[in-house]
Amino acid sequence: MEYFEIIVLVVTFVALLALGVPIAYSIGISGSITLLLSVMPGPAFTTFAQRMATALDSFALLAIPFFILAGQLMNQGGIAIRLIDFAKVLVGRLPGGLAFVNIIANMLFGAISGSAAASASAIGSIMTPKMNEEGYDTAYSTAVNITSATTGLVIPPSNILIVYSLASGGVSIAALFLAGYIPGILTGLILMGVAGVFAHRKKYPVGEVVSLKTGIIKFLDATPSLLLLVIVIGGIIAGYFTATEASAIAVLYTLILSFIYKQIKFNQLPAILLRTVGTTAIVLFLVGTSMGLSWVMSYANIPQSVSEGLLSLSSNPFTILLIINFILLFVGIFMDMTPAVLIFTPIFLPVVVGMGMDPVHFGIIMVMNLSVGLCTPPVGSVLFIGCSVSKIRIEKVIKPLLPFFAAMIVVLLLVTYFPKISLWLPGLFGF
Numbered sequence: 001m002e003y004f005e006i007i008v009l010v011v012t013f014v015a016l017l018a019l020g021v022p023i024a025y026s027i028g029i030s031g032s033i034t035l036l037l038s039v040m041p042g043p044a045f046t047t048f049a050q051r052m053a054t055a056l057d058s059f060a061l062l063a064i065p066f067f068i069l070a071g072q073l074m075n076q077g078g079i080a081i082r083l084i085d086f087a088k089v090l091v092g093r094l095p096g097g098l099a100f101v102n103i104i105a106n107m108l109f110g111a112i113s114g115s116a117a118a119s120a121s122a123i124g125s126i127m128t129p130k131m132n133e134e135g136y137d138t139a140y141s142t143a144v145n146i147t148s149a150t151t152g153l154v155i156p157p158s159n160i161l162i163v164y165s166l167a168s169g170g171v172s173i174a175a176l177f178l179a180g181y182i183p184g185i186l187t188g189l190i191l192m193g194v195a196g197v198f199a200h201r202k203k204y205p206v207g208e209v210v211s212l213k214t215g216i217i218k219f220l221d222a223t224p225s226l227l228l229l230v231i232v233i234g235g236i237i238a239g240y241f242t243a244t245e246a247s248a249i250a251v252l253y254t255l256i257l258s259f260i261y262k263q264i265k266f267n268q269l270p271a272i273l274l275r276t277v278g279t280t281a282i283v284l285f286l287v288g289t290s291m292g293l294s295w296v297m298s299y300a301n302i303p304q305s306v307s308e309g310l311l312s313l314s315s316n317p318f319t320i321l322l323i324i325n326f327i328l329l330f331v332g333i334f335m336d337m338t339p340a341v342l343i344f345t346p347i348f349l350p351v352v353v354g355m356g357m358d359p360v361h362f363g364i365i366m367v368m369n370l371s372v373g374l375c376t377p378p379v380g381s382v383l384f385i386g387c388s389v390s391k392i393r394i395e396k397v398i399k400p401l402l403p404f405f406a407a408m409i410v411v412l413l414l415v416t417y418f419p420k421i422s423l424w425l426p427g428l429f430g431f
Helices: 002-018 023-036 041-056 059-076 079-091 097-113 116-133 138-153 159-167 173-202 212-238 243-261 266-299 302-313 317-334 337-354 359-373 381-390 394-417 420-428
Strands: none
Touching: 002 023, 002 302, 023 041, 023 266, 023 337, 041 266, 059 079, 059 097, 059 116, 059 159, 059 243, 059 266, 079 097, 079 116, 079 212, 079 243, 097 116, 097 138, 097 173, 097 212, 116 138, 116 381, 138 173, 138 359, 138 381, 138 394, 159 173, 159 266, 159 337, 159 359, 173 212, 173 243, 173 359, 173 394, 173 420, 212 243, 266 302, 266 337, 302 317, 302 337, 317 337, 317 359, 317 394, 337 359, 359 394, 359 420, 381 394, 394 420
């Protein structure tokens, strides 16, 4: 019976997506139809609605709207340009240095905002015109911006790691945040390596010399923005506040900083709050329907069936992890990151924990897998945002994206098979 329910669930979900039904509705409808196979309509719909409401009744989820609001304030508050100027001081003199600036700025902005979409929009809107002026190919600069924007999903604070904590049944958010640092930085470094090869082949220009005095000024100008990372992550690790409390502090800090920079006025706040409410509503509706579907799958014993199927293919952990990576990479192409984490965590986590894998390690693997999907058609949100900012057609960006995809997958495999890359920092701080 479980396999029949799996077939019904997958077929209805794919059919609804093919008809253009929004993903949250597709998840809710397909989950309800699957539940109807074993439960009467009245109790089925009531139960699904209750599971959605119960899923949203979580203190940890309050961090998501706060971090979204902080990202909106950063996007408009003059923080992006200061981070770009700081990145220029660090790497602007290297051959093809503007690509390196783009990557580092995205890593910093993404880490502070916790949003790949906000990072691609804020950094791309500034860096793409500058790179075009210096003779960089627009498709290449767009590819750099799109792929590097995803590093902020792994480098904390990260909304998606909070979602994974919820889906996994309470894995420590502080441990997840710490675990994301080295994989995120490593991804950025490998992307810079690919950009360096491009710069050598295309003979892209070297940036202007920055004097020591100017460098110090740019660093001091960016320091208040960079301090947010220290305050948020340092406070969580030291136990001064929870991730949810840290998100509220991030909002207050970025708001004050934006007023100091004189980039935001009081009359602009209502529009910023409305955008935040709209984005939060979409995210939390996805969370609710996805958690409802996760309960339906658990009720129908679908995770157990999938686990048995995977273990019947091989008992070798190396092979099973490779299969899971392949499935998640494929899922990421067609599904947004939030529902994918909420749906597939309950399916795969018992399998990998049974093999002795740390849930924190698997959380980083899952997020890195699904980050690739954000850069791929047909539903890659960061891909669409990056191309929209650069005013370029998607098909023109695909070719320069491929080497960066390969680099991201190399890092993914390294993190998968060398757990210390993600677990060393949490272990160092006792998590």
